[in-house]
Amino acid sequence: MIRAYRSLAVSALLLIATTLPLRAQTPPAAEDWAELNRRTIALYGQGRYDEAAAAGRTALDAAERAGGPEHADTSSSLNNLALVQQARGDYADAERLYLRALANYEKTLGANDPTTAGALANLAFLYDQRGEYGKAEPLYRRALKIQTETLGPNAAAVAVTCHNLAESLRKAGWDEDAERLFRRGIAIDEALYGPMRLELAYPLSSLAEIRLAARDYAQAEDLYTRATKIREAALGADHPLVALTLNNASAVPHARGDWAGAEALLRRALAIREKALGPEHLDTAYTMNNVAMLRLAQGDRDGAEALLARVLTTVERARGAEHPETAAIRKNLDAVRNRKP
Numbered sequence: 001m002i003r004a005y006r007s008l009a010v011s012a013l014l015l016i017a018t019t020l021p022l023r024a025q026t027p028p029a030a031e032d033w034a035e036l037n038r039r040t041i042a043l044y045g046q047g048r049y050d051e052a053a054a055a056g057r058t059a060l061d062a063a064e065r066a067g068g069p070e071h072a073d074t075s076s077s078l079n080n081l082a083l084v085q086q087a088r089g090d091y092a093d094a095e096r097l098y099l100r101a102l103a104n105y106e107k108t109l110g111a112n113d114p115t116t117a118g119a120l121a122n123l124a125f126l127y128d129q130r131g132e133y134g135k136a137e138p139l140y141r142r143a144l145k146i147q148t149e150t151l152g153p154n155a156a157a158v159a160v161t162c163h164n165l166a167e168s169l170r171k172a173g174w175d176e177d178a179e180r181l182f183r184r185g186i187a188i189d190e191a192l193y194g195p196m197r198l199e200l201a202y203p204l205s206s207l208a209e210i211r212l213a214a215r216d217y218a219q220a221e222d223l224y225t226r227a228t229k230i231r232e233a234a235l236g237a238d239h240p241l242v243a244l245t246l247n248n249a250s251a252v253p254h255a256r257g258d259w260a261g262a263e264a265l266l267r268r269a270l271a272i273r274e275k276a277l278g279p280e281h282l283d284t285a286y287t288m289n290n291v292a293m294l295r296l297a298q299g300d301r302d303g304a305e306a307l308l309a310r311v312l313t314t315v316e317r318a319r320g321a322e323h324p325e326t327a328a329i330r331k332n333l334d335a336v337r338n339r340k341p
Helices: 030-045 049-067 072-088 091-108 114-129 133-151 156-171 175-193 198-213 217-235 240-249 251-256 259-276 282-297 301-319 324-339
Strands: none
Touching: 030 049, 030 072, 049 072, 072 091, 072 114, 091 114, 114 133, 114 156, 133 156, 156 175, 156 198, 175 198, 198 217, 198 240, 198 251, 217 240, 217 251, 240 251, 240 259, 240 282, 251 259, 259 282, 282 301, 282 324, 301 324
């Protein structure tokens, strides 16, 4: 039996945990620390995570020596280094650093300070990445309560936490709560920034997935269309994030049995990814696999076989011969070949 390997990529969270604001205490080496901290943030933003980690450790050491283990600069360095370690995939060290920063903020600023809420949300985001949704949810809810009470119910930070909590709940299977929070966050963002804000594309796409799962195909299609238009307007029609939205949106006509409509969206996504990322990029391969499965559904076994052979070459090179993704695609390809007349 053919096993469809769709891999419809889930939209990223609205905003990665943000750098927490600095507090106005001034240790003797404040200027040196400030420069090290700026360098850490700049390297992180450039994706140079190993260099950012080295700068972050130096900044943390400078802050601790100058102001002590509970100084505001120390707390900021703990948070920023945790972000870097999280990006590097060292989740254990990131957790240790986040917990230290959170303990500092709770002690020095209080349990209900907005900065404490930011630290809670950062830690929750880490647990999300590890798939520990049960740990993430109470932290997000506590952060949301603090932000709502201290910053107001329509603050930008409230929208961010709404979206991140909603995405966590969606991944855990709590679609009803997730939808309510997505809509709350979207309403705040629209009121603050207007309907074409780029960051709205993330929650709109996630909300579309919820409506798709509920078989509300019309609304799912409308939400995906809006997310696509936002990304096209902000990033250009040939940006990889436009391809991501198109790839995901193809699930709507696919669910309706509209193979031609689904393939049209996937073909456009594939063309963008081949041009922007290259023909051997994994994202290109995933979309090509989706096209192959649609060709097969429409009876084009030769076309499906040719595409799957290309996908297998790319995924096997990137993942290895024994990876589950490689095995799934190989199984699909073997099934196509075995079922040909």
